[in-house]
Amino acid sequence: MAMSIFSSVLLLLFLSCAIISTPVTSSKQDNDYLISSRIISHPAVEKQSHLRFYWHDIHSGPNPTNVRVAQAPETNKSSTFFGVVNIIDDPLTTGPDVNSKLVGRAQGIIAGAGLYKLEYLVAWNLVFNDGKYNGSTIAILGRSEVFTPVREMPIVGGSGLFRFARGYVLARTYSHDLVTRDAVVEYNVFVNHY
Ligand SMILES: *[C@@H]1O[C@H](CO)[C@@H](O)[C@H](O)[C@H]1NC(C)=O
Numbered sequence: 001m002a003m004s005i006f007s008s009v010l011l012l013l014f015l016s017c018a019i020i021s022t023p024v025t026s027s028k029q030d031n032d033y034l035i036s037s038r039i040i041s042h043p044a045v046e047k048q049s050h051l052r053f054y055w056h057d058i059h060s061g062p063n064p065t066n067v068r069v070a071q072a073p074e075t076n077k078s079s080t081f082f083g084v085v086n087i088i089d090d091p092l093t094t095g096p097d098v099n100s101k102l103v104g105r106a107q108g109i110i111a112g113a114g115l116y117k118l119e120y121l122v123a124w125n126l127v128f129n130d131g132k133y134n135g136s137t138i139a140i141l142g143r144s145e146v147f148t149p150v151r152e153m154p155i156v157g158g159s160g161l162f163r164f165a166r167g168y169v170l171a172r173t174y175s176h177d178l179v180t181r182d183a184v185v186e187y188n189v190f191v192n193h194y
């Protein structure tokens with residue numbers, strides 16, 4: 001009796017495993033471009049990597065890495081740069097010195113999105129060009145209130161070794177020249193990926 005309950009439980013377990021791992025194939029009525037869709041029964045092991053580097057935002061000199069591409073007619077009257085749109089291609093290095101080892105670049109859009117406070121919309125790809133992450137990217141979409149000590153921005157995706165990435169970045173100003181507006185910011189990136 002005990003034995004048969006045990007074997008029924010085993011059979012049930014076996015059946016449920018079989019159901020979980022069966023691919024769900026599409027029928028002809030489904031989209032022609034859906035090739036397959038299956039339930040992931042055992043999630044792959046996800047890891048969290050912590051990366052640290054320095055972001056160099058250069059406005060001054062002959063080779064700025066941050067350029068203004070557009071602004072609203074009202075932007076000149078705004079103390080918070082509301083309505084300005086800049087494009088960046090900022091170097092990311094291992095140390096706060098811009099001549100320290102280059103590991104990647106932050107490329108994208110930063111837009112003045114605060115009517116009453118100095119707040120920016122940030123939409124960037126962190127593009128790595130060194131070591132095992134060479135060619136992989138992390139996509140950030142977030143808000144930066146530049147004069148707060150720590151700005152947190154969400155990681156919304158990635159490519160290459162950062163495929164399916166999610167997580168967050170913490171940005172802390174290392175130095176900021178109020179005249180030239182050049183800045184160095186320490187980035188701590190906490191990224192979950194496979
Ligand atoms: C805003 O100010 C800049 C610099 O003074 C000037 O070049 C630009 O034409 C102004 N833009 C508008 C829309 O008024």
Ligand SMILES: *[C@@H]1O[C@H](CO)[C@@H](O)[C@H](O)[C@H]1NC(C)=O
Binds near residue numbers: 129135
């Ligand atoms: C990164 O990858 C590019 C393209 O494959 C290659 O040209 C470059 O040498 C690599 N850089 C490093 C530092 O490995």
